Amino acid sequence: MISKPKYYTFADKQDDELLLDCGRSLAPVTLAYETYGSLDDKKSNAILILHALSGDAHAAGRHHSDDRKPGWWDNTIGHGKAFDTDKYFIICSNVIGGCKGSTGPASINPATGKPYGTSFPMITIRDMVRAQKRLIDHLGIEKLLAVAGGSMGGMQVLEWAICYPDRIRAAIPLATTARLSAQSIAFNEVGRQAIVSDPYWCGGDYYGKKQPTNGLALARMIAHITYLSDESMHKKFGRRLQNRDNYSYDFITDFQVESYLHHQGESFIKRFDANSYLYITRAMDYFDLSAEKGSLKKALEGVKARFLVVSFSSDWLFPTYQSKDIASALRKNDVDVSFCEIASSYGHDAFLLEAEQLSPLISGFLDSTYKGAFL
Amino acid sequence: MISKPKYYTFADKQDDELLLDCGRSLAPVTLAYETYGSLDDKKSNAILILHALSGDAHAAGRHHSDDRKPGWWDNTIGHGKAFDTDKYFIICSNVIGGCKGSTGPASINPATGKPYGTSFPMITIRDMVRAQKRLIDHLGIEKLLAVAGGSMGGMQVLEWAICYPDRIRAAIPLATTARLSAQSIAFNEVGRQAIVSDPYWCGGDYYGKKQPTNGLALARMIAHITYLSDESMHKKFGRRLQNRDNYSYDFITDFQVESYLHHQGESFIKRFDANSYLYITRAMDYFDLSAEKGSLKKALEGVKARFLVVSFSSDWLFPTYQSKDIASALRKNDVDVSFCEIASSYGHDAFLLEAEQLSPLISGFLDSTYKGAFL
Secondary structure, rough: OOOOOEEEOOOOOOOEEEEOOOOEOOOEEEEEEEEEEOOOOOOOEEEEOOOOOOOOOOOOEEOOOOOOOOOOOOEEEEEEOOEOOOEEEEEOOOOOOOOOOOOOOOOOOOOOEEOOHHOOOOHHHHHHHHHHHHHHHHHHOOOOOEEEEEEEEHHHHHEEEEEEEEHHEEEEEEEOOEOOOOOHHHHHHHHHHHOOOOOOHHHOOOOOOOOOHHHHHHHHHHHHHHHOOOOHHHHHOOOOOOOOOOOOOOOOOEHHHHHHHHHHHHHHHHHOOOHHHHHHHHHOOOOOOHHHHOOOHHOOOOOOOOEEEEOOOOOOOOOHHHHHHHHHHHHHHOOOOEEEOOOOOOOOHHHHOOHHHHHHHHHHHHHHHHHHHHH | OOOOOEEEEEOOOOOOOEEEEEEEEEEEEEEEEEEEOOOOOOOOOOOEOOOOOOOOOOOOOOOOOOOOOOOOOOOOOEOEEEEEEOEEEEEEEEOOOOOOEEEEOEEOOOOEEEHHHOOOOOOOHHHHHHHHHHHHHHHOOOOEEEEEEOHHHHHHHHHHHHOOOEEEEEEEEEEEOOOHHHHHHHHHHHHHHHHOOOOOOHHOOOOOOOOOOHHHHHHHHHHHHHHHHHHHHHHHHOOOOOOOOOOOOOOOOHHHHHHHHHHHHHHHHHHOOOHHHHHHHHHOOEEEEEEEEEEOHHHHHOOOOOEEEEEEEEOOOHHHHHHHHHHHHHHHOOOOOOEEEOOOOOOHHHHHHHHHHHHHHHHHHHHHHHOOOOO
């Protein structure tokens, strides 16, 4: 499947800016997105896919037939897959604050003609969803069949269900939480400290100069440990050495797991912007659905969508108890909710890797939602 | 209790150097240590306490009556406590490679007259124990009643039992492992990367100059997350804000957990040397008892000490399954072993904090060992 990057820009005229939770506003706003499959005549088969921290709009297919890798969720989106492009029109939207074609800290600030850097306004998960809603309006879709996403994508799913209850029929939050835990905030903060401690960060004003690559690579290495599990790291690397039979008794890379982490850090700096990493992790820190109304049950009171909530047994970043909290609060509001914990050793990354276990759940849930919509 | 720093230097004459696993040797070698209680006439009541990564010889009491804090394990060592100084003679030895009075990378290299820095030889847990054995020889103690320690201290306990089976009656490894997991190696490596990425690290040659404090603080912050648990961080901080009612929508410290981590980082740089952090974490990475002989059971074949193995339920750095592996391998060798998992929400730090649950186990085990020694 060949997929194509698309862009939608709004608020490029007056009085149309995006109002943000922080009190500031953003204009103009560009969203990068991709679509797969076809929108039916009734515009009833559209599904919005929302990505995680380091994701982008390129969820499936290849931009060029010789691309080494397809989009990040290609194992669930396409012909005959969980998000079946023969049946559904799939939209994946990049988030604001990011660096993959949507407006973010690397974008030009129209007031100065220079990149925003840290003058970019702080954004929240809800702000990301506000921007996506403009895209869905622009596409002329009155009601999405579903919104789906894992990790930070799942947070956006929850915000969609709360903010625009009449605009979605179903919600699929995977490997996610209704509020970031102290432990997760802590991991985000050490990642940010790695970046701002890099002498090349320069208060965020590094565009066109040497980049804070060491800091960003280190932030990614730290985070990457939290995406795997003790068990998956043991299976994948154990204590195996990298290209040697004995310890070096030096500080070079002895273990495969070290080499793997370094590789993760080095590839990340080629595709991600350090300031975006700061903004998006902060948006996650601020995410707490229960804060505004005093409880998660109250926050979910207006929800109309049916839900499929999925967690993964070895995910210690967003453990099963956090998904259970979501399912439980939904049930207290008499929302139609299915909850499933998938047995997996892959840790948090399981939502990207366990397509075989995940797909029947998603396709069955989407089928019944689609049929139910026309009863 | 007023305690006093002591020092023992060996290998300050020829042909007495400490041979290390890396093939190099170290001379002279100083060990900082402290003792509490009195050695009995038969020299039969000595217990050696071994510390964790960032610990030191100051395990109990205060050096000055107005010291704000006592030694790191003061809640288990002293009059009427688990390691009862009315009954036992307690020795706590600092490790080589450290920076708390024992020979380490900040020590003067006699060959150059300058601090070793990264010319210090790589050390292993076994090397630490080899040095301690010289101290015990020097103190004229033929047989220790027990060796005890948590985390990296527990690794040293295991090496004592294997290397010097006739020199100890009992072993108490707490919250430890027989080999470092891939996940733990990964956390150590990101900590080291934080240090070596600090521009002031200068290849380890920073003594007398500006120190790599940012890198060391960051390494400590990362590690500190692994010492707590999701639950203990939730209880201790939750999502509470630091001196504010609302989000700042800025990158300043919003959350209490961030403030706490920063404080941990800032206090650590006052008391620890960055190069020591590199050497000691590497020693932990290299620790794998099963590697040499092919299995943990074989590694423990010559063990004569009786064992008390303790893990803590919420410790995800050295989880209970790792302690069970030790207990199980000991049992296969017909070693007298008691294993206990203590229910605690404190994570890895539980071995320092759960004195109330830990003390009856330890004192009962020591009592029966002491009585058994004279049957």
